[in-house]
Amino acid sequence: MPYRAPVEEVRFICEHVVGLGQVTATPRFAEATPDVAAAILSEAGKLCDEVLAPLQRAGDLHPARLENGVVRTSPGFAEGQRALAEGGWVGLAASPDHGGMGLPQTLAAAVNDMMSGACLALQTNPLLTQGQIEALTHHASDAIKALYLPKLIAGAWSGTMNLTEPQAGSDVGALRTVARPNGDGTYAITGQKIYITWADADFMENVVHLVLARLPDAPPGSRGISLFLLPRNIPGADGAPGVANRLRVVSLEHKMGLHGSPTAVMQYDGATGWLVGEENKGLAAMFTMMNNARLAVGTQGIGVAEAAYQQALAYATERRQGATPVGDGSGAIVDHADVRRMLATMKAEIFAARAIALSCAVAIDMSTATGEADWAARAAFLTPIAKAFGTDIGVEVASEGIQVHGGMGYVEETGAAQFLRDVRVATIYEGTNGIQAMDLVGRKLADGGEAAWRLLEEIEQAAEAVRRVLPELAGEVWAAAESLREATEWMLSQDLEDRFAGAVPFLRAWARLLGGHLHLAAAMAAGGAGPRTALARIYIARRLPEHAALLAQARAGAADLYALSPDDLAA
CATH class of the missing domain: 1.10.540.10 (Acyl-CoA dehydrogenase/oxidase, N-terminal domain)
Structure with a gap:
């Protein structure tokens, strides 16, 4: 299909x-x-x-x-x-x-x-x-x-971000690319960057690189990073692309997927660049781009999950195999209970991830429109959840899509495997999902949990408001919110290493709660009956209960992890 x-x-x-x-x-x-x-x-x-x-x-x-x-x-x-x-x-x-x-x-x-x-x-x-x-x-x-x-904005030129270097990885503060003043307001940039998506394209009039580099007298670490704009072709007085800049694509990465999206190693050999923002404040400026991209990457995971689900559903409705409990007993595999379970779960997960991402976008818009700090804090709190959960669900649904296809899913000609190969990197770039979780339990709780408390209060009030219509579903969501409240209090009482050790399950538990809350809202918007309520019941009965196990992991601390040495892990 x-x-x-x-x-x-x-x-x-x-x-x-x-x-x-x-x-x-x-x-x-x-x-x-x-x-x-x-x-x-x-x-x-x-x-x-x-x-x-x-x-x-x-x-x-x-x-x-x-x-x-x-x-x-x-x-x-x-x-x-x-x-x-x-x-x-x-x-x-x-x-x-x-x-x-x-x-x-x-x-x-x-x-x-x-x-x-x-x-x-x-x-x-x-x-x-x-x-x-x-x-x-x-x-x-x-x-x-x-x-x-x-x-x-017109799409005539395209933009990239250049952060990662071979020796630095996610530790951007360890970068070595150097920017030296030319004396005319421009800078000569020298260094190498890796994993640069769409570093060049034969259909683009120009490609504009934002590059993190260090000035000669910059302080060490992340405090000494500046941001520079380097066009592939330096614009002339009329704004048209002119002479080629001193930069080049060294090679393209041989990737697991996303083969149509070129990922390059970039070399800068005294390339001409212009400072963006203040000296030594480049990381903050680049984070503006990265925060925008984090929500966008979350939606990438959701989009691929949708496509994988659509293909799996089409295959399941066409493929006939074995006796089924529906109709004459020889129907399509969609009528097998386990296949129905996979498809219903995929659909419920996609709804939850999509609604979380769009909730985050609404918070960003309300912050922009009103300037209110509470909206900005909510957008900041939801961003790592939207990115991590959206991309995790992309991978999980794409994998489940292969399972629905059975052996044919493992055959490249069906295209089912491409979804998994393409989306897998989304959990890694723009900050790995582990980094997103660490951000959630670190910076995003630095307000003493205020954004979390406001969100939990809203979820509990919404659950209370629908108890008369959907008591069993509302009760489960309310109880999960109380569990998250206790776990958040625990996080706030711990040092960072103990928080980081449980950050990933903590983020997933939040996503589970938000998904249940938003499924409940959808069920009520549809009148408390029909397919949306049935889907909400599947999510709340089958996926939301995971939050309890996740929170047990989140509160386990770091001691048991460090009790195993690298030698122990290798034994």
Whole structure:
């Protein structure tokens, strides 16, 4: 079955579950009326179905390649990128001051979700550009904004982020790339970066790199990192790409998946760059781009999960095997209890992850529109959960999709394995999911748990409000919230190593609770009966109970982990 963008599902969640209406009720986003939002989602769905989805297999079977220093892209990708640019999709949430639509981040997240399901390899290109737009909007000089933002927003130029170096990995403070002043306001950047997604493309007029580097007199560690903008081709006085900069793609990585999305080793040999933001404050500026990308990567996982689920469901409804308890007993495998369990679980998990991500986007929009600290704190708290849970579910649903196919899922021709190969990296980049969890129990609890307490209070009040309609479901959600309250109090009383040891299960327990809360909201929005209530019952009965075991792990501390030495682990 060809991929079909889940337009109606996204609309339902936006309108009835996560509260997009409160965003569009603000003066900042008043133009994003329900009719406008519906039109945006509908047109995005058509683009996904008709233009992007047909490119999915081409990117896998005909990977990007490096040819005479130029990255040659997969068949059809140039036309797909042109459609994205001409439709204004890159600048959906960007400021109208530089040509963007100025729409809510919630709509941008929903569109990224659908486009990721259609063709993740190509979608990574505009995703990174959107993050760069965000970083330049907040930190670049007016001159840089005037020159670069219109081109990036229009999709004529694309953007990358350059953080990782071979010796540093996730320890960005250990980077060695050097920036030396040229005396004319520019800098000469020398160094090497790895894992640079879409570092070049033969269909882009220009590629703009944001590069972390260290000035000669910079203090050590992360306190001495600055951010620089380096175009592939240096723009002339007229703004058109001119002479080639002193940078090059050394090689392309041979990856497990995402073959249509080139990931490069980049070399900078005295390349000309411009400072973005203040000296030695580059990491904060880059984190603006990374935070934008973290939610976007979460939606990538959700989009791939949706596509994997759609294919698994289509296969299960067509494949006939064995006696079943439905109809004449010789029906499709969808009627076997275990296959039905897998499919129902996949659907319930996708809903939970999608609703969490869109809840995070709503919080970002409300923070932007109102300037209220509580909304900003909620957005910050939900971001690592949305990223980690969205990408974990992408991997888990894609794996389960292979299982639904049985032996045919392990055969590449069916395409089921591609979803798992493509999405696996999403749990790693933009900060591994372990780093997301450490961020949650560290920085995101640094307010004494205030954002967590407000969220728990809201969840418990919502559960109380529906006890008369769905008492058994509401009771389970309320009880889980109380358990999370106790676990959060425990986290706040521990040192960081004990928190970090239990961070991953703690984050997953929060995702389980939020998923139950949002499923309950969907059930009530549908009248407390019907398919949405049945799906909520599956999630709350079969997935939410995991929170108890997760919280036991979260509170185990670090002592038992360090009781085993590296030699013990090797024995």
